Amino acid sequence: MTYFQRNCIAYKTIVLNEVYRTLRLWSQTILPSAITTVLYFLIFGRLMGQRIGSMAGIDYINFIMPGLIMMNMLMAAYNASIFVVYMAKYTRNIEEILVSPMTATSVLLAFLSVGIVRGLIVAIVVALVALGFTHYHINNIILMLFVAILGCAIFSLLAIINALYAKTFDQVSIVPTFVIMPLSYLGGVFYSISILPPFWQKLAFFDPIVYLISTFRYAFYGVGDIHVLGSLLGMLGVFVILFFYTLRLIKNRTGISD
Amino acid sequence: MIAPALEIKNLVKVYKNGVHAVDDISLTVEQGDFFALLGPNGAGKSTTIGIITSLVRKTSGQIKVFGYDLDTQIEEVKTCIGVVPQEFNFAIFNKVEEIVATQAGYYGLPYKVAKHNTEKYLKLLGLWDKRKQMARMLSGGMKRRLMIARALVHEPRLLILDEPTAGVDIEVRRSMWDFLNDLNRQGVSIILTTHYLEEAENLCRNVAIINKGKIVRLAHMNELLKELENEKFILNLVMPYDRDLIINDFPVDKLDDQTFEVMVPKGKNMTDLFAQLAAQHIEVKSLRNKSNRLEELFLDLTGSHKK
Numbered sequence: 127m128t129y130f131q132r133n134c135i136a137y138k139t140i141v142l143n144e145v146y147r148t149l150r151l152w153s154q155t156i157l158p159s160a161i162t163t164v165l166y167f168l169i170f171g172r173l174m175g176q177r178i179g180s181m182a183g184i185d186y187i188n189f190i191m192p193g194l195i196m197m198n199m200l201m202a203a204y205n206a207s208i209f210v211v212y213m214a215k216y217t218r219n220i221e222e223i224l225v226s227p228m229t230a231t232s233v234l235l236a237f238l239s240v241g242i243v244r245g246l247i248v249a250i251v252v253a254l255v256a257l258g259f260t261h262y263h264i265n266n267i268i269l270m271l272f273v274a275i276l277g278c279a280i281f282s283l284l285a286i287i288n289a290l291y292a293k294t295f296d297q298v299s300i301v302p303t304f305v306i307m308p309l310s311y312l313g314g315v316f317y318s319i320s321i322l323p324p325f326w327q328k329l330a331f332f333d334p335i336v337y338l339i340s341t342f343r344y345a346f347y348g349v350g351d352i353h354v355l356g357s358l359l360g361m362l363g364v365f366v367i368l369f370f371y372t373l374r375l376i377k378n379r380t381g382i383s384d
Numbered sequence: 385m386i387a388p389a390l391e392i393k394n395l396v397k398v399y400k401n402g403v404h405a406v407d408d409i410s411l412t413v414e415q416g417d418f419f420a421l422l423g424p425n426g427a428g429k430s431t432t433i434g435i436i437t438s439l440v441r442k443t444s445g446q447i448k449v450f451g452y453d454l455d456t457q458i459e460e461v462k463t464c465i466g467v468v469p470q471e472f473n474f475a476i477f478n479k480v481e482e483i484v485a486t487q488a489g490y491y492g493l494p495y496k497v498a499k500h501n502t503e504k505y506l507k508l509l510g511l512w513d514k515r516k517q518m519a520r521m522l523s524g525g526m527k528r529r530l531m532i533a534r535a536l537v538h539e540p541r542l543l544i545l546d547e548p549t550a551g552v553d554i555e556v557r558r559s560m561w562d563f564l565n566d567l568n569r570q571g572v573s574i575i576l577t578t579h580y581l582e583e584a585e586n587l588c589r590n591v592a593i594i595n596k597g598k599i600v601r602l603a604h605m606n607e608l609l610k611e612l613e614n615e616k617f618i619l620n621l622v623m624p625y626d627r628d629l630i631i632n633d634f635p636v637d638k639l640d641d642q643t644f645e646v647m648v649p650k651g652k653n654m655t656d657l658f659a660q661l662a663a664q665h666i667e668v669k670s671l672r673n674k675s676n677r678l679e680e681l682f683l684d685l686t687g688s689h690k691k
Contacts (some may be wrong), residue, residue: 129459132492139489218473222534225437226490227462383440 133232140223140236141243144210148244155206159198159248160255166194167259170316182318184347187260192343193315195252196277200335201306203245203278204285210240211289212298215382230376234286234369241282242275249274262346269354270345276361277338281306283368290372290381309335319351337361387451389415389542389573390436395445397431397597405431406442407597413575413590415450415541418568420584420605421577423594424686429577430470432594433546437467450541463491466540468531470547470577476520480511483519484534491538498537505533509563525556532563542573549583561587581682585609595686614649616674622667631660645674 148155171187181189214220223233256262264270288301312326313335319327330336337357344350375381390413397406406428413419423429434440436447438458446453452460474483481502488498506512509529514522522530528548535543545564549557557580564587568574578584584591584605591608593601601608624641634657637645648654661668 127492127494135492135494136490139486143486214475217475218469218471219475221439221469221473222487223490224439225462225465225467226487227459227492228490229459379439379441383434 129227129229132227133229136223136226136228137232137236137239140210140233141239144206144240145243148206148247155202155244156248156251159202160251163194163198163252163255164258166190167256171259182320182349182351184349185260188262188347189318189343190316191256191260191262192346193313193339195249195256196274196335196339196342197310197313197315198252199245199249199274200277200281200310200338201302202248203241204281204302204306206244207237207241207282207285208289208298208301211237211286212292215289220382224379224382230373234373234376237286238279238282238369241285242278245278245281246274264346265348266345270342273338273342273345273358273361276358276365277342280334280338280361280365280368283365283372286372287368287375290375292381306335309333312336314339314351334361334364386415387448388412389417389450390419390575391446391448392432392436393446395432395435395447396443397428397435397440398443404597406435409445409594409597409599411592411599411602413542413573415573416568416571417573417590418564418588419573419575420588420591421575421594422581422584422591422682423577427594427686428597429594430546433467433469433544433575433577436544437465438462463538464541466535466538466543468528468535468543468545468548470550472527472531474519474527474530474534476518478519479515480517480519480522480530481506481515483530484537487534488537493538501537501539502533505536509533510559525552528552528556528560532560536567540572542575543567544575546577547579548576549578549580557583593682593685600685614647617646617648618672618674619644619646619668620670622669625666629664629666631657634660 167187167190170190175186175190178186180186211220214223228236284301284305288298292298292300312330312333314330319330319336319340322330331352337352337360340350340352341354341357341361344354390411392412393410395406395409396404398404409428409432421429421432431440435442436449436454438454438461446455447461448454449461449464452464454461478486484502484506485498488501493501503512506515509532511526511529511533514526519527519530528551532545532548535545543564548564549560552560561583564574564576574587576584576588588605591601591603591605592599618639621642621644625644626641628638629636629644631646633649633652635647639645646657648657658668
C-alpha cells in the first residue's frame with residue numbers, strides 16, 4: 127500500500143468516527159441549531175419581519191435566512207473541530223494520532239473535514255427548517271456550496287488553533303464568545319451593512335463574517351452588500367494563511383508536548 | 385550489516401523553560417534485544433521516548449529506527465514503532481475494540497486487517513470478553529493491557545513500553561512479563577522503562593541507566609550485576625541463636641535471634657560462609673536475597689545511595 131492510500135484510511139478513520147458521533151448525539155449536535163432557527167424565524171422573521179417589510183429589496187424573512195444558515199453553520203463547524211481537538215488533547219488520545227504515520231497535513235485535513243461535515247449537516251437542517259416559514263430559491267448553487275465550505279473551513283481552523291492553545295476548558299469558549307458572537311451580529315445577519323452609520327460600516331468591513339454572509343446571500347438571491355469576487359479571494363487568502371499556520375502548530379506539537 | 389532497532393546519537397532536548405531534559409544521550413539497541421531504560425523520576429526517560437515516538441521535538445541529535453532516519457523518513461520510523469505510554473491516553477468513553485481498531489485505522493491498515501488484528505491482540509491480552517465494554521470501566525491492569533494491544537495492532541518491529549506494569553498487581557505483572565518474553569522471542573525488539581528494577585533484571589538483556597538527562601551506565605545486564613561490590617542475604621536459622629554471630633570476612637547484622645543479615649563481599653563465595661556456620665553448629669533453615677541486586681547498583685550509579 128502506498129503512503130497516500132494509508133493516509134486516506136487514517137483520514138477516513140478520524141472523519142467517519144466524528145460523523146457517527148455527530149449523528150449519534152444529534153440532540154446535542156444538530157437539534158439546538160434547529161430550535162434556535164425556529165425561534166429566530168418566528169420572532170425576527172414572522173413577528174418583526176412583517177413590520178420591517180423588506181431589506182435590500184428582499185422580504186425580511188428571506189433576507190435573514192442565508193445569514194441564519196451561515197451563523198449556525200459556522201458555530202457548528204467551530205464546535206465540532208474544537209471538541210475533537212481539545213477533548214483529544216485533554217484525554218491525551220491525540221497522541222494515538224500523532225504517533226501514527228499520518229502526515230501532519232492529513233491530520234489537519236481530517237480535523238478540518240470534521241468541522242465542515244458538521245457545518246454542512248447543520249446547514250441542511252436549518253435550510254429545511256426555513257422552508258417551513260418561507261419559500262426561497264437558490265440563484266447559484268455552486269457559489270453557495272463553495273462559500274459554505276470555505277466558511278466552515280475558516281472557522282474549523284480557528285477552532286483548531288483555539289483548541290491547541292487552550293490550557294483550560296474556559297479558554298475553549300474564547301473564540302465563540304469574543305469573536306463569533308460579536309462578529310455575527312455585526313456581520314449583517316439581520317440587516318444590510320449599507321444601513322449602518324459610517325463608522326460602523328467601516329468597522330464592519332474588517333469583519334470576515336460580513337463577506338461570508340454577503341456572498342452567501344448573493345448565492346441565494348443574486349444581490350449582496352459587497353464585491354463577490356473580491357470577497358471570495360479575500361476569504362481564500364484568510365483560509366490559506368490560517369491553514370499553514372495551523373499546520374505549523376501541529377508539526378511543532380504546539381500545545382501538546384512542548 | 386543489519387541496522388540496529390534503535391540508534392540514538394548525541395540526543396539533546398532543552399525545554400523552553402531551559403530544563404535540559406536530555407543531555408547528549410547516545411545508545412544503540414540491536415534488533416531482537418530486550419532493553420531496559422532505567423532512571424529516577426525526571427531522569428529524561430519519558431522525554432527520550434517522546435522524541436523517538438515524535439511526540440516531543442528534539443533540540444539536536446540523530447535518531448534512526450531500523451536504519452530509517454527520524455528527520456527524513458518519519459513515516460517509516462513511525463510504522464516500525466509501537467508505543468505503550470506511561471499514562472492512560474485512550475478515549476475513556478470508547479469501547480475497548482473501538483480503541484484498538486481505530487488505532488489500526490490511524491496506521492492505515494485496511495478494514496479487514498484492522499478487524500483481524502484487533503481480534504488477535506485482544507484475545508492474546510485476555511481482553512476479548514471485554515471488547516464491548518467502555519474503556520473507563522476496565523481495571524488498572526486491563527487498561528495497561530489495552531494499551532499494549534493498541535500498540536501492537538499494526539504489528540510493529542520495535543515495542544516501547546514506558547512503565548507498563550506501574551500500578552498492576554503481581555499476578556498481572558507476571559503474566560505481562562510472560563507475554564513480553566514471548567513477543568521478544570518472536571523477534572520483536574523491546575525497550576522498557578521501569579521503576580521495578582526486578583522487572584528489568586528478569587526481562588532485559590541490556591540496560592542503560594539515565595540520570596539527570598545523561599547516561600551513567602550502558603551495559604549488558606549480567607556484566608552490570610557482576611560489578612556489584614557485595615550482596616546482602618537474610619539467613620533464617622533452625623534454632624534461635626542468642627549470641628552475636630561472628631563469621632570471618634562476612635559482616636553480620638542481627639535482626640532477631642533467628643534472623644541474621646549477612647553481607648557477602650565481591651570475590652567471596654557462599655561455600656566459605658556455610659563452612660563457617662557448620663563449624664559453629666549453626667543450621668540454616670532458609671536463605672534469601674535481601675534487596676534487589678540491581679537496586680543497589682542503581683542507587684550507587686545515580687548517586688542516591690545513602691550509605
